[in-house]
Amino acid sequence: MTLLKQQENGTGMRALATPPSWTDAEIPMPLRRNEVRDYRIDGESVLFDPRSHKMYLLNQTALAVFRCCDGQTTMREVAESLTKTYRVVFETALDHVEQLVALFAASQLLDLGTDS
């Protein structure tokens, strides 16, 4: 996927400047890192990465996407599930899913298999 490849190449979040490609929607969501803790409070979620000691505040939509980072569900499926729950068109949802995956990857919350 374009965004993730650029991510791995070390270009960071500048990858987001490129409008997302719609052809990669069938790619499975990367797996979230097992040790990242998830504290759900009042519909928001706080992720705690014990490796970096960073914390992330996710709203309901971002959390829904993060929870789908299971290595199996495709981006298309995640976007479709968003359209079933929320009043959002598929293209917008897919766009957001792709950008979130890139953001999670940049924050090292996903297991991209690059760690030794």
Add this chain to the structure above:
Amino acid sequence: MNNILGESKSIEDQCLHFKIGAIPVSLQSELPEVLEDFAGIYREYRVHLPAPQQTIRMEVRSVRRPLLRRRRYRIYGDGEEIGAERQREEVFPFLEFGINSRVITTRCDYLQIHAATMVRCGKGFIFAGGSGYGKSTLAAGLLSLGWRYLSDEFALIDPATLYAHPFPKAVCVKAGAFDIIQRLGLPFARRRVYVKGMKGRVGYINPCDVGPNTVAGPTAIRFIVFPKYTEGGRPRLYPISRARALIDLTGCALNRHVYGDRAPAILAEVVRGAECFRLEAGPIDDTCKLIESLLSEPQEGAAQSEPTAKAKTCDTPASKPQHRSVSSSRRNFLRRTAKLAYVAPVVLALKPQQAFAAGSGVQSCYPGGHACPGLEPCCGELACNDGVCTNPCVEAGGLCFTDSDCCSADCDLGVCK
């Protein structure tokens, strides 16, 4: 010869023992006035025998150097040197500091939050933040209104019960707040002023001097407030989400490195049981009244901007409106049957700051859509427009999430038209 405390041992031989809340402290000093001041301020907590374990052993030793015009002193905590050599008038404040630093190091049975902790009507209030955020002045103001006291510097949270435990050290007030303390009618302990290095002159308020039964026992935390003092500003309280409070509170946890990922787990339980606010503190009287008004407000999502409430008495418990209008029932029905309004995903990345480091504290920024009163910045590239953190609008061809991101108000497939 009798010593300053009327006892027959020499000062060098003498070791005084205290149990300040749950923390046993033993003190030896070659500077008699320090023993005298400590024994006077913590007279309520003096014990005759040291605790069998977990006692913090403090010692003040004189440094004998013939070339020094004024005698200097070194402070030791459990045998370790704490800080630099001190002059006579600096010893007491740095002894207090030394005890605090030993508590941070040794008392890992409590999750420690850099906060003042007060109790009103049986409800625990945590005022969390770094140095210079006005915690102590706030604690003093609330003491003058009859609030009960747990601690000035630490909230000691028992991970098992989630209760805040008392550590009733004297409230340390900097010179800038001396006139406020006088106006509040609070007495300075020993009627003395000390010097605390770069912080300048400080005085101490012993909560036990303010009134009887001032120190509370272990208490459940019901309110978490992140104060920040603004000179000349009007006090304001902003409700913040519990998730946001969890991040800020974790940033104020002094020994979170000991707890690892248990720290946010414990604090998540604490915030789930509390209402959370950010406070822009202003004049102390108005600020204290504003805080008291929390007890009489419906708590869920309460936003209070005017210090209107009268001093709260515990005999009149806060009541929440019980009625539910027909329209709200209908709204709930619609929520169950219709799709939810879509909110663009927001991920706010924050690294909790070490709150005890000099000059730091609760480092925070407001996310998109949040009110921005001007004290703290909006996050990242967000700008404060008309009091709300918003993205600067995106020109044609730029990437967008929603129509409102674009200057043209037209976001088509992720690109502004």
